[in-house]
Amino acid sequence: MSRGCKEEAVVIGGGPAGASAACILADAGRPVLVIERDAAARDKVCGEFLSIEAQTYLAYLGIDLDSLGASRISCLRLVRGNRPIEVALPFVARGLSRRILDEALLQKAECRGARIVRGQAVTSISANQAQVSIAMGPNMSIAAHIVFLATGKHDVRGGKRASAGAMNDLIGFKLHYRLAPNKLQDLDGAVEVFLFRGGYAGLQMVEQEIANLCLVVSRHRFEQVGKSWDNLLARIMDECPPLAERLQSARPLFERPLSIFQIPYGFLHAPDRSEPQGLFRLGDQVGVIPSFTGEGISIALHSGCLAASVFLEHGRAASIFHHRVRSDIRHSIRLASALNRTARHAAGQQAIFHLSRLWPAAMRHVTALTRVQESSMRNVLLAL
Ligand SMILES: Cc1cc2nc3c(=O)[nH]c(=O)nc-3n(C[C@H](O)[C@H](O)[C@H](O)COP(=O)(O)OP(=O)(O)OC[C@H]3O[C@@H](n4cnc5c(N)ncnc54)[C@H](O)[C@@H]3O)c2cc1C
Numbered sequence: 236m237s238r239g240c241k242e243e244a245v246v247i248g249g250g251p252a253g254a255s256a257a258c259i260l261a262d263a264g265r266p267v268l269v270i271e272r273d274a275a276a277r278d279k280v281c282g283e284f285l286s287i288e289a290q291t292y293l294a295y296l297g298i299d300l301d302s303l304g305a306s307r308i309s310c311l312r313l314v315r316g317n318r319p320i321e322v323a324l325p326f327v328a329r330g331l332s333r334r335i336l337d338e339a340l341l342q343k344a345e346c347r348g349a350r351i352v353r354g355q356a357v358t359s360i361s362a363n364q365a366q367v368s369i370a371m372g373p374n375m376s377i378a379a380h381i382v383f384l385a386t387g388k389h390d391v392r393g394g395k396r397a398s399a400g401a402m403n404d405l406i407g408f409k410l411h412y413r414l415a416p417n418k419l420q421d422l423d424g425a426v427e428v429f430l431f432r433g434g435y436a437g438l439q440m441v442e443q444e445i446a447n448l449c450l451v452v453s454r455h456r457f458e459q460v461g462k463s464w465d466n467l468l469a470r471i472m473d474e475c476p477p478l479a480e481r482l483q484s485a486r487p488l489f490e491r492p493l494s495i496f497q498i499p500y501g502f503l504h505a506p507d508r509s510e511p512q513g514l515f516r517l518g519d520q521v522g523v524i525p526s527f528t529g530e531g532i533s534i535a536l537h538s539g540c541l542a543a544s545v546f547l548e549h550g551r552a553a554s555i556f557h558h559r560v561r562s563d564i565r566h567s568i569r570l571a572s573a574l575n576r577t578a579r580h581a582a583g584q585q586a587i588f589h590l591s592r593l594w595p596a597a598m599r600h601v602t603a604l605t606r607v608q609e610s611s612m613r614n615v616l617l618a619l
Pocket of ligand 1: 247248249250251252253270271272273279280281282283284285286289355356357358385386387388389391407408449450451495498517518519520526528529530531532533535
């Protein structure tokens with residue numbers, strides 16, 4: 236391995252977590268290098284629902300969702316079989332494809348002075364108490380004073396997450412559609428969540444009248460349908476006729492759906508005394524909340540902004556950051572994971588559905604408890 240250069244701060248991964256940390260550091264006049272594996276922003280498996288918390292951070296970072304064409308979503312329609320329940324959301328959510336959002340965030344970081352290297356993957360890291368060494372293939376290495384590890388669900392050799400306790404037999408799929416003109420109006424302003432055997436699917440509009448279908452399903456159910464996306468979708472539409480109706484005459488915009496295997500819902504990084512200072516874990520590297528909450532991007536942005544503010548105040552003290560972020564997201568992740576486990580079984584789905592119908596306020600209350608709390612966000616934003 237050749238001798239590499241020395242950097243003050245390196246962010247590995249240019250998703251919402253990494254890009255937000257880079258924006259804050261660059262704003263504070265600190266030199267920061269972002270290494271992003273993809274040469275250009277791409278579509279990712281995601282429901283593309285932006286909660287009010289995500290919107291608050293995005294506005295703070297200077298992202299104008301209106302000019303990016305984000306849709307507006309003000310109600311949740313929960314559908315089981317043929318029956319829908321409609322509940323008003325406690326805020327207006329937005330829908331925006333990840334390709335557009337991630338590119339906008341990385342461009343913001345670059346405009347503020349961060350250096351962005353695209354199309355290069357970090358292959359391994361190793362940390363001691365003085366520095367973090369980053370390898371990018373066999374011939375290139377960088378030594379950094381501090382590293383923000385923001386690679387999402389992808390682990391880097393030398394920095395693997397301990398996944399104990401996390402559910403990881405779930406598969407995520409996502410596909411964009413152009414809906415038939417007469418179906419557009421029915422979906423407008425709503426996020427629809429369809430409960431089916433072994434999983435759930437979300438459907439909502441994003442920008443430019445594109446509809447995003449994103450679903451999670453257990454590996455067992457996927458195996459039962461012969462590991463075929465076409466079979467899976469056909470069975471889900473049999474179980475949920477309103478979904479079949481929505482997608483009637485719709486045109487898929489990708490050749491195949493995007494997929495992600497072994498989603499570690501419920502993962503929460505547990506800081507321990509032996510972990511090196513100078514290595515901060517952000518976004519899905521610090522905690523993975525079940526996707527029905529639509530809160531993963533908020534957690535990513537919250538952790539990115541918090542990590543940058545802790546670094547600016549306390550230097551390489553990763554343990555301070557990890558304890559704070561854990562305490563901010565722990566309760567939401569635990570509650571959402573318990574609900575996710577319940578929603579995987581028919582009896583649990585039925586219970587959730589009936590409770591939501593009889594007592595819509597309970598649903599709103601639970602929703603509020605699975606979000607990044609306003610007080611945690613306020614503390615971060617006031618510190619910046
Ligand atoms: C099925 C599903 C639906 C979801 N729906 C929603 C939703 O509707 N709303 C919501 O808020 N959240 C949702 N989420 C969660 C959300 O997608 C994630 O929590 C969020 O993307 C985490 O952001 P991140 O920056 O940590 O990681 P990512 O967005 O995954 O970004 C990580 C970046 O790191 C790069 N990278 C990876 N490895 C390397 C490497 N070795 N070297 C360099 N770069 C690397 C990747 O290319 C990527 O750009 C959903 C998740 C799933 C699985």
